[in-house]
């Protein structure tokens with residue numbers, strides 16, 4: 338294939354690795370990113386680092402070389418997408434206690450100690466066909482709504498940290514089954530699948546590199562992923578499935594298939610919802626009548 342190099346790239350990565358001094362490392366990282374015009378979000382914690390950045394193809398290469406040349410992060414695996422421009426409005430680098438918050442408190446552990454077996458895209462797709470499997474989507478509900486693996490279960494929680502509680506209340510859904518966990522890039526699964534093993538579930542597997550890596554696999558070509566993958570940059574949704582694609586999202590107003598995500602016109606709500614262009618005039622981008630009334634009342638009070 339004759340590919341024209343793209344002017345920009347977007348990188349996604351995570352690595353569980355001990356970081357001695359997250360604050361100091363954060364500062365060092367920030368300087369490097371600023372000097373090389375990289376934008377995006379990076380989280381640094383004692384347990385590792387998780388980031389997504391965009392920059393010119395040259396600067397992205399410098400960034401990867403910088404990470405791979407550092408003994409702390411030399412094992413990072415980058416997922417690289419071409420881009421036409423920066424995909425983030427700014428740079429945010431934060432030091433946090435944890436890079437994935439599962440709310441385990443004292444019970445917290447490192448995926449370096451316990452994590453489930455990683456499945457390649459092909460192994461994953463094969464395992465999906467098993468009669469006794471349950472596929473768990475551990476992303477947020479707005480990500481799930483745009484697209485997910487066929488038949489996947491979405492834990493009914495507001496925050497990821499509430500998932501352990503939900504699991505304990507719904508053990509019957511998982512007992513005696515092969516539990517397959519997946520997320521966008523794989524970072525949540527490292528910990529969540531380890532958590533399931535520690536809870537006594539025996540047959541647990543995770544999708545290696547998440548949907549991002551699955552979407553790039555040349556053999557499976559995204560098969561049996563329904564809808565699009567939600568991403569946390571300007572693109573919002575990107576296609577995954579080149580074999581049997583479908584649209585699962587529906588316009589909130591007319592219920593026709595629609596993958597156009599908008600934010601609620603009530604800024605305090607800001608809820609992301611699907612809205613087709615035809616319905617935009619009708620709803621004025623309010624996610625609900627409640628939000629419409631809040632803004633009406635506010636405008637009336639200002640007059």
Ligand SMILES: [Zn+2]
Nearest residue numbers: 588591613616
């Ligand atoms: Zn509509």
Ligand SMILES: [Zn+2]
Nearest residue numbers: 601606624628
């Ligand atoms: Zn709203």
